[in-house]
Amino acid sequence: MHPLQDVQKPGVEGTKTIQVRVNGQIYKREVPIRMLLVDFLREELGLTGTHVGCSVEGRCGACTIVLNGNNVKSCLLLAVQADGADILTVEGLGEPDNLHPIQEGFWEKHGLQCGYCTPGMMMSVYNLLKVNPHPSVAEIREALVGNICRCTGYEHIIEAVQYAADRIAAMPKEERDKLFSY
Amino acid sequence: MTTVSETKWVGRAIRRREDPRLLAGKGKYIGDITLPGTTYVHLVRSTHAHARIRNIDTTKAENYPGVVAVVTGEEVAAAMKPMLVPSIIPRLGGELQIPTVYPLAIDKVLWVGDPIVAIIAENKYIAEDAAQLVEIEYEPLPVLEDPEEALKSDSPKIHEDWKSNVLWHGELGDGDVEKAFREADYILSERFYGHRTGCAPLETRGAVASYDDFTGLTLYINSQRPHILRMALSQILNIPHDKVRVIAPKDVGGAFGTKAPIYREDLLICYLAMKLKRPVKWIENRMESLMTIGQERDQIHYLELAVRKDGKILGLRDRIIADVGDGRTGVYLGFVMPWLGAAYLTNAFDIPNVHIDLSCVVTNKPCLSPSRAFGEFPARFAMDYALHLVARELNLDPRDVFEKNIIKKFPYVTATGITHDSGDYVGAFKTLLEALDYDRVKQEQKEARKNGRLIGVGFAMGAEMSGIGSQVFVAMENQPGYGSATVKIDTHGMVQVLEGDSPQGQGHETTIAQAVADELGVNIDDIYISYGDTFATPFASGTLGNRGASYTVSAAVLACRKLKTKIQKIAAYLLGIESDSEEFIFANREVIWKKDNSKRVSLDDIADVAIMAPTKLPPGMEAGLEATAYFEANIASMLSIGVHGAVVEVNPKTGDYKILRYVVVDDCGVPINPMLVRGQVHGGVVMGIGNTRYEKYIYDEAGQPLCTTLMEYHMPSAADVPDIEVIEYNVPTPYTPLGTKGKGEGVPGPVPATLASAITDAIDRPGFKLLNLPLTPESIWRALNEDK
Numbered sequence: 001m002h003p004l005q006d007v008q009k010p011g012v013e014g015t016k017t018i019q020v021r022v023n024g025q026i027y028k029r030e031v032p033i034r035m036l037l038v039d040f041l042r043e044e045l046g047l048t049g050t051h052v053g054c055s056v057e058g059r060c061g062a063c064t065i066v067l068n069g070n071n072v073k074s075c076l077l078l079a080v081q082a083d084g085a086d087i088l089t090v091e092g093l094g095e096p097d098n099l100h101p102i103q104e105g106f107w108e109k110h111g112l113q114c115g116y117c118t119p120g121m122m123m124s125v126y127n128l129l130k131v132n133p134h135p136s137v138a139e140i141r142e143a144l145v146g147n148i149c150r151c152t153g154y155e156h157i158i159e160a161v162q163y164a165a166d167r168i169a170a171m172p173k174e175e176r177d178k179l180f181s182y
Numbered sequence: 183m184t185t186v187s188e189t190k191w192v193g194r195a196i197r198r199r200e201d202p203r204l205l206a207g208k209g210k211y212i213g214d215i216t217l218p219g220t221t222y223v224h225l226v227r228s229t230h231a232h233a234r235i236r237n238i239d240t241t242k243a244e245n246y247p248g249v250v251a252v253v254t255g256e257e258v259a260a261a262m263k264p265m266l267v268p269s270i271i272p273r274l275g276g277e278l279q280i281p282t283v284y285p286l287a288i289d290k291v292l293w294v295g296d297p298i299v300a301i302i303a304e305n306k307y308i309a310e311d312a313a314q315l316v317e318i319e320y321e322p323l324p325v326l327e328d329p330e331e332a333l334k335s336d337s338p339k340i341h342e343d344w345k346s347n348v349l350w351h352g353e354l355g356d357g358d359v360e361k362a363f364r365e366a367d368y369i370l371s372e373r374f375y376g377h378r379t380g381c382a383p384l385e386t387r388g389a390v391a392s393y394d395d396f397t398g399l400t401l402y403i404n405s406q407r408p409h410i411l412r413m414a415l416s417q418i419l420n421i422p423h424d425k426v427r428v429i430a431p432k433d434v435g436g437a438f439g440t441k442a443p444i445y446r447e448d449l450l451i452c453y454l455a456m457k458l459k460r461p462v463k464w465i466e467n468r469m470e471s472l473m474t475i476g477q478e479r480d481q482i483h484y485l486e487l488a489v490r491k492d493g494k495i496l497g498l499r500d501r502i503i504a505d506v507g508d509g510r511t512g513v514y515l516g517f518v519m520p521w522l523g524a525a526y527l528t529n530a531f532d533i534p535n536v537h538i539d540l541s542c543v544v545t546n547k548p549c550l551s552p553s554r555a556f557g558e559f560p561a562r563f564a565m566d567y568a569l570h571l572v573a574r575e576l577n578l579d580p581r582d583v584f585e586k587n588i589i590k591k592f593p594y595v596t597a598t599g600i601t602h603d604s605g606d607y608v609g610a611f612k613t614l615l616e617a618l619d620y621d622r623v624k625q626e627q628k629e630a631r632k633n634g635r636l637i638g639v640g641f642a643m644g645a646e647m648s649g650i651g652s653q654v655f656v657a658m659e660n661q662p663g664y665g666s667a668t669v670k671i672d673t674h675g676m677v678q679v680l681e682g683d684s685p686q687g688q689g690h691e692t693t694i695a696q697a698v699a700d701e702l703g704v705n706i707d708d709i710y711i712s713y714g715d716t717f718a719t720p721f722a723s724g725t726l727g728n729r730g731a732s733y734t735v736s737a738a739v740l741a742c743r744k745l746k747t748k749i750q751k752i753a754a755y756l757l758g759i760e761s762d763s764e765e766f767i768f769a770n771r772e773v774i775w776k777k778d779n780s781k782r783v784s785l786d787d788i789a790d791v792a793i794m795a796p797t798k799l800p801p802g803m804e805a806g807l808e809a810t811a812y813f814e815a816n817i818a819s820m821l822s823i824g825v826h827g828a829v830v831e832v833n834p835k836t837g838d839y840k841i842l843r844y845v846v847v848d849d850c851g852v853p854i855n856p857m858l859v860r861g862q863v864h865g866g867v868v869m870g871i872g873n874t875r876y877e878k879y880i881y882d883e884a885g886q887p888l889c890t891t892l893m894e895y896h897m898p899s900a901a902d903v904p905d906i907e908v909i910e911y912n913v914p915t916p917y918t919p920l921g922t923k924g925k926g927e928g929v930p931g932p933v934p935a936t937l938a939s940a941i942t943d944a945i946d947r948p949g950f951k952l953l954n955l956p957l958t959p960e961s962i963w964r965a966l967n968e969d970k
Contacts, residue, residue, distance in 0.1 A: 035307075094206070141899075
C-alpha cells in the first residue's frame with residue numbers, strides 16, 4: 001500500500017492505476033491521485049534525469065519532457081493526467097555510446113556546465129529541431145525561453161543546437177525520422 | 183613558468199569528461215539521493231518580517247497521519263552550541279557584533295522566511311500538508327527595511343542585546359587622503375546604490391542526513407565546502423570529528439557562492455537524523471530559496487574622487503552602507519562580502535590615497551549570502567561608472583581617463599592591501615577598444631544621432647580574485663587558502679586524483695586531468711578524479727573564489743612532481759642506470775632517460791613494482807606511489823583581468839535599451855581549457871546582465887518579499903540576452919607552476935558600469951546619470967524625466 005493512502009484528507013486520498021509508455025517501455029502503476037508527473041518519473045520509475053528547479057511554477061524548464069509529441073513541464077501535470085501517454089525523457093534520447101546528435105552538440109560545444117538544466121533544455125531542442133531543422137539564432141533563442149540556464153549564458157547552447165542541426169541535416173531522411181519518433 | 187607549447191593537454195579545448203553522464207540523465211545530484219527508510223522535512227517559515235512568537239500550536243500537525251515528528255526551536259537549540267563557533271567567525275578587525283544563532287527561531291522572527299517549525303513525515307506531500315496545520319501567533323514588531331534608517335541611534339534594535347544595528351564597522355585604506363583632496367582640481371561626489379540581487383542557482387539547496395551510534399553522522403549536501411562544514415558540524419553538535427562525514431554529491435546544480443555558507447538548515451537536518459535515527463531528506467523549494475539564499479549586493483556608496491584636471495585620480499573617499507539582512511548565516515555573517523567589495527573597490531586602478539568607511543547594518547531581511555562577484559558587484563558599478571562621470575564632467579575621453587589610472591606595474595599592492603600579482607591591464611584595455619572599434623562607433627554615434635537614434639559605447643574593468651592565499655584567507659574566513667590534492671598511481675597504472683574542493687559545474691574532472699596528464703605523460707582517460715567525500719579527500723577550503731585553476735590544479739601538479747622524483751629513482755634502478763633523477767621525461771605512459779631514449783620503463787611496470795612487487799624496489803625505498811601536496815602561491819593573492827565593453831541603443835521615449843554588442847577581453851593566465859574559460863565568461867556576463875537589468879529582490883514596507891517565484895525574480899532566458907564576444911588576452915602568472923589562474927567568479931562585476939556608461943553615452947545629456955541599480959527601462963525613463 002502506498003503511504004499516501006493513509007492520508008485522511010478530503011481531496012487528496014486515493015490512488016488510480018495508470019499506464020504510460022516512457023522511452024518505449026510500458027509501465028502500469030498504481031499512483032496517488034495527487035502525485036505530480038515529475039515525481040512519478042523520478043521516484044516511481046527512477047528516471048532522475050528529469051530535474052526540478054522551481055517547485056511547480058513551470059518557469060525553470062528543468063523538468064521539460066516530450067508528452068504525446070509536445071513539450072510539457074512535468075511539474076505542472078499530475079501523473080494521472082498522463083494516463084495513456086507516450087513520453088520521452090532524457091534517458092530515452094540516446095545511449096552513452098550512441099548519443100543523439102543533440103547530446104553530441106551539447107558535448108562538442110560545451111553547452112552545459114552544472115548540467116542541471118540540460119535534460120529539459122535538450123527536450124525543448126528536440127521539439128524545435130523536429131519542426132524546424134534549420135533554425136536561425138533568433139529562432140533558437142525564442143524556442144528556449146521556457147528553459148533557464150544559469151551557467152552558460154546560452155552562447156554555447158546555441159552553438160550546440162546549430163551543431164546538432166547540421167549533423168542531422170547531413171543524415172539520410174529515414175535516419176532523421178528515427179531521431180524524432182516522439 | 184611553463185609555456186603552453188611544451189604541453190600536450192593543457193591549453194586544448196577538449197570536450198568535458200563529466201558530460202556523458204550528465205547528457206544521458208545519469209548525473210547524481212542531491213535530489214537523486216534517497217536512503218532506505220528516508221523521512222522528509224518541510225519547514226514552517228515566518229510570515230512576518232519582525233515579530234515575537236507568542237504561541238506555537240503543533241497539535242494538529244503532530245496528529246496528522248504519516249507525520250513522524252514535529253520539532254520547534256528550543257528543542258533543537260538544547261542539542262547544540264550556538265552555531266557561530268569561533269572557528270567560523272571572520273577576523274577582519276573593526277568592530278563586530280555577533281548574533282546568537284540556532285537552526286530554528288526561538289521567541290522571535292527576524293525576516294519573512296525565518297524557519298520556525300520542522301515537520302518530518304513519511305513523504306514530502308504529507309510533510310507539506312501537515313505544515314499547513316501548524317498555528318503560530320505573532321506579535322508584530324516594527325520592521326526595519328532601510329539600512330540608513332536602521333543606522334539611526336533611535337532605531338529599534340533587531341538583535342536586542344546589541345548596542346546598535348551595526349554588525350560590523352571598520353575602515354580600510356592608506357595614504358594621505360586629505361592632501362589628495364586639497365590638491366584636487368575637481369571632486370566628484372555621488373551616492374551610488376547597488377540593489378539586492380544575486381546568483382540563485384537552478385538547483386536549490388538540499389541535504390540528506392543519516393545517523394547511527396557506530397558510524398555517527400553522514401551528511402550528503404550540495405555544499406561548495408564539505409570540509410569546512412564537517413569541521414563546523416563537529417564543533418557545533420559536539421560530535422567527535424571521526425563521527426562526522428560530509429559528502430558532496432558528484433554533481434551539484436550550480437552554486438556561484440550561494441552554497442558556501444553554513445546554513446541553519448544544515449544543522450537542523452543533522453539534528454533531526456540524530457534524533458530520529460532515520461535518514462532525513464530536505465530539498466529546499468524555489469520559494470524558500472528565493473526567500474533565503476542568493477541575496478547579495480545591496481550596498482550604498484557615498485563615493486568621492488579627488489581628480490586632477492587631466493583625469494588622474496589622486497584620492498578616494500567612500501562611505502559604504504551595506505544592508506546585510508539578519509546577519510545570521512555562518513562563516514560570512516553577511517559582512518565579508520561588502521568587506522571584500524570595499525577591499526577591491528579600487529579595482530584595476532592605481533589610486534594611492536584611499537579611505538573607506540564601511541558599516542554593515544542588519545535589517546529584517548534574510549542574511550546576505552555570497553554570490554559570484556563576491557561583494558564586488560555594487561563596488562565595480564560605483565568605481566568604474568564614477569570614472570565615466572569624471573570624464574564627462576572634465577570633458578575628457580573616458581578612454582584616456584581609464585588608461586591614465588589603470589595599474590601598470592606588477593606586483594601592485596592597493597591602498598586597501600590587495601596584491602595584484604601580474605598581468606597587462608593596459609594591453610587588455612586597449613585590445614577591448616580595438617575590438618569595439620571605438621573610434622568608428624563614436625563616429626557612427628554622431629551619424630545615428632542625426633537620424634534620431636541614440637547609440638552609446640561603454641566599458642569597465644574587472645580585476646577578479648583568482649583564489650586567495652592563506653595570508654589573506656586566514657584572516658578573512660579563518661580558513662586556509664592553499665589548494666590540496668593527492669595523486670595516486672594505482673595497481674593498474676591508472677592515476678587517481680583526490681581533491682579537497684568540490685565543484686558545481688566548473689569541469690574539474692577535465693581540467694585537473696589535463697594538467698596531470700601532461701605532468702605524468704599519460705592519456706587523459708588514464709586519470710580519474712575523486713572529490714566530495716571528506717573521509718577520502720585532503721582538507722581544503724572548497725570550490726569558490728576562482729581557487730580551482732590557481733590553487734587546486736597547482737596542488738595536483740606539485741603532487742605529480744613529488745611522485746615523479748620517486749618514479750625516476752625506481753626507473754633508474756630498474757634500468758641499472760646511475761642517475762640523480764630529474765633526468766627522465768614522462769611521455770606515452772613511459773619514463774624515458776633523456777641521455778639515451780632507448781632506456782625506458784613503462785609506468786605500468788613501475789606501478790607494479792612499487793605496489794605489487796616491492797621486493798624489486800631500490801633497497802630501503804618505501805612502497806607505494808602516492809603523494810599529497812598543498813599549494814600556496816608565493817604571493818598574497820592573484821587576480822585576473824577582464825575588460826568589458828558594450829554598444830547599446832536607447833529608446834528615449836520608453837527608456838528601453840538594446841545591447842548591440844557585448845565584448846569581453848579576458849586574461850586567465852594560461853587557459854587549461856579555453857572552451858571552458860569562454861563558457862565561464864559567457865555565463866558570468868549573462869548573470870551580470872540579469873542582475874543589472876532583470877533581477878531584484880523587492881521588499882514592501884512590511885518586509886514582505888515580492889519576488890518569491892521565478893516569474894517575479896526574472897532570471898534571463900536565451901531570448902533576453904545578446905551574443906557575448908570573448909577575446910583571449912592571456913598573460914601567464916609567474917606564481918603558479920603552469921601559469922594558470924582561476925576565472926569566472928568575478929565576471930558579473932563589470933557589467934553594470936559597462937551598461938550604465940554605454941546608456942549614459944547614448945543619452946549624452948548634461949547632468950544625466952544612472953546612480954541606482956537595476957538599470958530597467960523604467961529607471962532610465964525616470965532618470966531621463968527627472969533631470970528635465
